[in-house]
Amino acid sequence: MNNAELQALKERYVAAGAASPNKNFAAQAENAIIHDADGNRFIDFAGGIGVLNIGHRHPKVVAAVKAQLDKLMHTCQTVMPYEGYVRVAEALSKVTPVRGHAKVMLANSGAEALENAVKIARAATGRTNVICFDGGYHGRTFMTMAMNGKVKPYQGDFGPMPGTVFRAPYPVPYHGVDEEEALRGLRMTLRTDSAPESTAAIFIEPVLGEGGFYAASPSFLKAVRDICDEHGILMVVDEVQSGFGRTGKMFAIEHSGVEPDMMTMAKSMADGMPISAIVGTDKLMDSSGPNSLGGTYTGSPVSCAAVLAVMDVFATEDILGKSLRLGDKLAKRFADWQERFPFVDNSRNLGAMAAFELVEDKQSRKPRADLAAAVTAKAKENGLILLSCGMHGNTIRFLMPVTIEEDILEEGLAIVEAALQGLS
CATH class of the missing domain: 3.40.640.10 (Type I PLP-dependent aspartate aminotransferase-like (Major domain))
Structure with missing residues (x-):
């Protein structure tokens, strides 16, 4: 079945409180890549909300x-x-x-x-x-x-x-x-x-x-x-x-x-x-x-x-070392974004548990949940699954597998950067 057919079934049979707003249905995944029911490819920076630290379908598992x-x-x-x-x-x-x-x-x-x-x-x-x-x-x-x-x-x-x-x-x-x-x-x-x-x-x-x-x-x-x-x-x-x-x-x-x-x-x-x-x-x-x-x-x-x-x-497989190295890469990229974009602030990470905030400006620190929603929506439009979180809904969090391939990581970060540029 394709995405549209599955969406119709979801709307008819799945309780609204349990239904995802996402109209793409996962069909196949490996490490940090998911393909949906129509064959569209997505980079996964959500990891099933932190479930897939070693990636989708690790061969040993x-x-x-x-x-x-x-x-x-x-x-x-x-x-x-x-x-x-x-x-x-x-x-x-x-x-x-x-x-x-x-x-x-x-x-x-x-x-x-x-x-x-x-x-x-x-x-x-x-x-x-x-x-x-x-x-x-x-x-x-x-x-x-x-x-x-x-x-x-x-x-x-x-x-x-x-x-x-x-x-x-x-x-x-x-x-x-x-x-x-x-x-x-x-x-x-x-x-x-x-x-x-x-x-x-x-x-x-x-x-x-x-x-x-x-x-x-x-x-x-x-x-x-x-x-x-x-x-x-x-x-x-x-x-x-x-x-x-x-x-x-x-x-x-x-x-x-x-x-x-x-x-x-x-x-x-x-x-x-x-x-x-x-x-x-x-x-x-x-x-x-x-x-x-x-x-x-x-x-x-x-x-x-x-x-x-x-x-x-x-x-x-040195998963802890990979997590630390991934965290270092994310911290460097976030620091660059924080310097370049006035609405990106408070970037932080502990290992690969990494995030930054979207705010009105760095002086007021007023949370902008609308900007976070815009970034995650634009990312999905361009093939990246990305999540926001936080008490104020303005934090962009990163939960990609720590086993993510370098080229896939860079491709995903480029999509985030493009979404941030679109806010300027």
Whole structure:
């Protein structure tokens, strides 16, 4: 079927709230290139929203998935376990920088990982409340919607949110919230909204994902760790978007040297197969009763095979080095654009987790979401999939595979540059 035929079916049968505005339908992809149902070619700078750090259909992942399909597809691991689940748990426990010996629970999505992290934190502490940060994004289930630090489009149509979630400022100096102010706000939240003895955990993204690709400084993360230790609160780090090599380390928290009590991860851990994980210290992960955690499809054998293949790719193909080198290239190009274009500002990156903002001018720093929308639309018109994000909708973020070929990268960046020139 072609794009037009598929679009007609989508409009007739797919719920409007779940439907993409994109009228091109992906038909085939490899590394950083997607072809749609009409044969049009697109360079992918979105990576399925951070899912494809090692590219579309990495050969080792494809081979592992095909091999697993010939053996076992499903039993439900709580009914009859299988090797893949325990091997993934072993592999993740060895690379995840939590305090002490780590244990693992596998789930299906980032939101499901966060939901279970809340459950585990409550079971371990006997407390109910959680504190999250402005601009944070944790999912679309009810608890994670409440945890999100942005109302639209995630909460607006769905009525009251769970009432045990409280908010603190995230440090974004460019928009007027420095580290000192953010810490003051966190301490105030503990004083006025969620008493320490009622707070199970503080959840934080070391780099905001949907919130705009702002990285918390090592000193801020260490201060949050200290506050948690002072009050017996668990520190939970959400690495769903920033994990698995995007920042030049396996996990973004490693840049700070901080060891959290628990971490959540998903997206690029399986190169497109649905799976997520909660990794925490053994005492913490063993705090709830038998059969209290799980789900029918959690830790699918096929997805586990993909995770193990991804781990092999990281071990053998210098993915972290590629991420750092890609980040350096993006930083240089962004700096050039920031110098040339008065509306490009605040370019930033941690490894290949890179972004810049579109503003009225560098003096006012007034966000221009309309310019971001124009850039992403023009990019798509010229064969590039590009995403915006941020609390103000004015950030252009880059999530291309870190395995992207040099000529494809340059072709895509040239399309972005042309779109920026069109704004002048």
